[in-house]
Amino acid sequence: MVDDEVLALARRVDARRKVALVILLFGLIAVGAGLSQFSPGDPKRFSPLATELTIGGGVAVVVISFIVMLMSRTPIEARSGRVAMMRAEGMRAKRNTAFMLMPLSLGLMLMGVIRSLNKTMAGGMVEHIEVFEVCAFIIFLVTFVAILSGQGLDKWAKPVLDDELSRQIRAKALGLGYLVLAVGLAGLVATSLFDRTLTIDLIPVVAAVGVGASSLRLFWLERAAGGGDAGEA
Amino acid sequence: MSELKLGNRLKEARVEAGLTQAELAMNVGVSRKTVNTVENGVFVPSTTLALSLARAFGQPVEALFYLIEDDGA
Numbered sequence: 645m646v647d648d649e650v651l652a653l654a655r656r657v658d659a660r661r662k663v664a665l666v667i668l669l670f671g672l673i674a675v676g677a678g679l680s681q682f683s684p685g686d687p688k689r690f691s692p693l694a695t696e697l698t699i700g701g702g703v704a705v706v707v708i709s710f711i712v713m714l715m716s717r718t719p720i721e722a723r724s725g726r727v728a729m730m731r732a733e734g735m736r737a738k739r740n741t742a743f744m745l746m747p748l749s750l751g752l753m754l755m756g757v758i759r760s761l762n763k764t765m766a767g768g769m770v771e772h773i774e775v776f777e778v779c780a781f782i783i784f785l786v787t788f789v790a791i792l793s794g795q796g797l798d799k800w801a802k803p804v805l806d807d808e809l810s811r812q813i814r815a816k817a818l819g820l821g822y823l824v825l826a827v828g829l830a831g832l833v834a835t836s837l838f839d840r841t842l843t844i845d846l847i848p849v850v851a852a853v854g855v856g857a858s859s860l861r862l863f864w865l866e867r868a869a870g871g872g873d874a875g876e877a
Numbered sequence: 878m879s880e881l882k883l884g885n886r887l888k889e890a891r892v893e894a895g896l897t898q899a900e901l902a903m904n905v906g907v908s909r910k911t912v913n914t915v916e917n918g919v920f921v922p923s924t925t926l927a928l929s930l931a932r933a934f935g936q937p938v939e940a941l942f943y944l945i946e947d948d949g950a
Contacts, residue, residue: 729903736908804902809911809920869910869919 647727654722654731661716668709674702676779680772689772723800732804736866739791739805743863746788747856753781757848765841781848788855792862793818813865821858828854879948886941888916890934904933 678699681689690698722731760774790796794814797805804810828850836843891901891912898916902909907926914920915930922930931938 726903729899733899733909736910803906804908807907807911808923808926809908809914812920866910869914 647730650719650721650727651730654718654727657716657718657722658731661713664709664712664716668706668713671702671705671709674698675706676702676776677772678702680775680779683770683772683775685769686771718800723798728800729804732801735801736805740863740866742791743859743866746792746859747852749784750781750788750852750856753777753784754848754852757781758845761844761848762841765844785851785855788859792821792855792858809869813862813869816865817858817862820861821854824857825850825854879946882918882945882947883921884918884943884945885915886943887912887930890936890941891916894934901930901933905929 675698678690678695681695681698689695722728756774756777760770760777763774764770792814794806794810828846832843832846832850835846891898894901896904898912899909902912905912905926906929911920911922911926915922915926927938927942931941934941
């Protein structure tokens with residue numbers, strides 16, 4: 645097979661794996677929604693049958709999509725040489741777009757999380773949807789930190805996505821996030837002396853701003869490192 | 878007080894060899910952005926990368942990289 649054919653085949657496999665990943669995430673959401681029904685406090689809940697169906701259906705979707713992902717193996721020719729480099733460069737551009745959008749998704753989730761925490765601090769009952777919202781925020785936050793720190797990269801993509809420059813850029817971006825978090829936490833300690841409700845409300849804001857600052861810095865540094873003869877390749 | 882900076886002739890050597898940044902990057906096993914930032918002097922490569930780049934052109938490392946004295950003027 646010539647490089648273009650290998651690349652086209654690898655793109656088809658990648659697309660299948662991505663679709664399976666999206667379906668898997670929907671399955672996880674269904675499982676999460678079902679499991680949140682077991683959290684204590686909220687009297688409004690799904691019927692036992694609906695809960696079982698939600699969890700069972702979710703688990704089935706997760707298992708099937710996971711099998712599809714495992715079966716979508718990238719051809720070995722696409723994991724080395726020129727094709728691997730081209731795929732990794734393409735992946736780098738997509739990851740950079742994701743870095744730009746991370747603060748936006750965290751910002752959108754923040755509203756629900758703050759409302760939930762605020763209500764609980766005021767003595768309100770925790771509803772299932774609020775457990776779900778807060779868990780989703782935590783999962784996204786941890787996932788974003790893992791992506792920003794370069795975890796889970798495929799071995800074939802490492803020469804491009806985990807080379808010297810990438811590691812230096814990541815270190816700079818994570819350093820800024822750490823600084824923002826440290827200053828934010830110091831602010832929270834000071835705020836806790838005067839207003840505990842406000843302090844609790846601000847915890848997710850500080851976490852989101854810390855991760856958001858890292859991702860925007862990473863986006864900016866990656867963008868600044870571009871240019872050159874990209875079009876010639 | 879003067880400060881030492883790293884200069885390079887990477888772009889000249891690459892153009893002379895008829896390579897694109899992507900081709901050189903693939904030969905050395907790094908990203909194209911790394912080659913681009915080294916050429917522009919934005920990124921200071923490690924000794925390993927500098928030696929790998931020199932080896933890719935069959936030249937000693939001193940032929941590609943040199944020190945510039947920057948007095949801040």
